[in-house]
Amino acid sequence: MDWHGMAVAVLPGRGREDGPVDPVELPPAPPGPRGRTVTSHDESSGPCLIPSLLIKMINKSQDALLRLVSITHYSLPESIQRALSGSLKCRRCAVVGNGHRLRNSSMGETINTYDVVIRLNNAPVHGYEQDVGSKTTMRLFYLESAHFDPRTENNPDTLLVLVPFKPMDFQWMEAILNDKKRxxxxxxxxxxxxxxANPEQVRILNPYYMLWLSAPVPQKPTTGLLAITLALHFCDLVHIAGFGYPDSGNKKQTIYYYEQVTLKSMAASEHNVSHEAVAIKRMLELGLVKNLTYF
Known part of the structure; x- marks a missing residue:
């Protein structure tokens, strides 16, 4: 399966020599995990609002997106090409969540053994290596979570994958990489x-991943669920760690392994965490993913 055409790099994908990509024409939806076709919703459930919102997002930011395409590089770092090459008999991927259950888990050495390690948002590695490992193949992040040092919390060849939710996300990234007015x-x-950040290591997640995971109402999937979905398309084995939220009745339990934030902070989010928990549990039951921590 071609990682270049179907994953991160998707919209900035072809490199300078091939010319720009028309951002209005979204690429065709690739097949789902294990070759199954993935659809965004049950047609009987009524019209889905997310596709139109995604198209509007891209239409409103065509110029910025085209400029962003022109400065991001298509070629993957050599180490990542090796990890994702067809020569591997079994590509093993670990998606590392940011959950509190990673704290004191001593999972670091185990996580480092995977061919591909995907991390989320601003979750730190430095100082937490024993529990979360030190290897980072790619880091998915939304813009407001970009408060991490790309060179400190990642490896030299880590791919930085922007998960865009709105037109301003493209404009910010283009301004940052070109050192324009913020x-x-x-x-x-x-x-x-x-x-x-090095522009050659920046990619944009294909908006289709959000489309597939969206219900008939415009709720944004979490970065974690997007990362699991991405991994299922390119890995033979997908193992997850650090996923799951505290019980809703536990008001004092922190959400993350690295900061003192409680479940109350999720109340104003646009994520349906209960629905996503059910989805991940179903993946576990079907054997699509395996949990390295408890869920």
Whole structure:
């Protein structure tokens, strides 16, 4: 399966020599895990609003997206090409969540053994290696969570994969990589004004991944669920660690392994965490993924 054409790099995909990509024409939906076709929703459930929202997002930011395409590089780092090459008999991927259950788990050495390790948002590695490992093949993040040092919390060849939710996300990334005047409005939380990343390691997640996971109402999937879905398309084995939220009755239990934030902070989010928990449990029951921690 061709990682280049179907995964991260998807919209910035072809490199300077091939010319720009028309962002209005979204690429065709690839097959789902193990070759199954993935659809965004049951046709009987009524019209899905997310596809139109995604198209509007891209239409509103065509110029910025085209400029972003022109400065991001298509070729994957050599180490990642080896990890994802067809020569491997069994590509093993670990998707590392940010959950509290990773704390004192001593899972670090185990996580480092996987061919591909996917991390989420601003979850730190430095200082937590014993529990979360030190290897990072790619890091999926939404813009407001970009408050991490790309060179400190990642490996030198880590792919930084932007999960876009709105037109301003493309404009911010293009401004940062071209060192232009920073975009300051249009965010629910101010993203960083300085972000020391190598443009050749930046990719944009194909909006189709959000389309597949969206219900008939416009709710945004979490970065974690997007990462699991991405891994299922390119890995023979997908193992997850650090997923799951505390019981809703436990008001004092922290959500993350690295900061003191409780479940109360999720109340205002646009994520349906209960629905996603059911989805992940179903994946576990079907054997699509395996859990390295408890869920």
């Amino acid at each position: 975009v300051r409005k249009g965010f629910w939380k101010q993203p960083p004004l300085i972000w020391d």
